[in-house]
Amino acid sequence: MDDLLMKLVSAAITGGLIALVGYASVARRRRQAARAEAAGTVTEDPTQALLRRAEEADRDRDELAAQGRLPEALDHAREAADLWTALTQARIGRFQGDRQAALRRLEELRSRAGSA
Numbered sequence: 001m002d003d004l005l006m007k008l009v010s011a012a013i014t015g016g017l018i019a020l021v022g023y024a025s026v027a028r029r030r031r032q033a034a035r036a037e038a039a040g041t042v043t044e045d046p047t048q049a050l051l052r053r054a055e056e057a058d059r060d061r062d063e064l065a066a067q068g069r070l071p072e073a074l075d076h077a078r079e080a081a082d083l084w085t086a087l088t089q090a091r092i093g094r095f096q097g098d099r100q101a102a103l104r105r106l107e108e109l110r111s112r113a114g115s116a
Contacts (some may be wrong), residue, residue, distance in 0.1 A: 047090050054083035054098070061105065070113045077106040 064073035064091035083101035 036066070047087060050083055050090065051095075052082050054080055054087060054102075057083055058102065060107075065109060065112075070109060074106070074109050074113055077102070077109050081106050 057076050061073050061076035061080055064070075064076060081099070081102040084095055084102045087095040088099050
């Protein structure tokens, strides 16, 4: 009977140690994943920043043009066209349609400003 009790205690201790090591391992992986995620947000892909700026310039251009503030809208239209051009050079084969739209919008605003 004592032999059976010793085996049960030994099995319980072994199981507890395995559970403790497993918990520690999972906790360590979670911390590593959190650090990796935090580090990933710090180092942003430069084209993502360009894309965000290009989209902001597009929105600003359209808002200013709708308000009739053509000189300011033209500034944002030029910026948007430049940013979309930089994106097409950074990512060959992508953003061509956006670049063409920005250039078209710039020309439209130039025409409106010239006739105003």
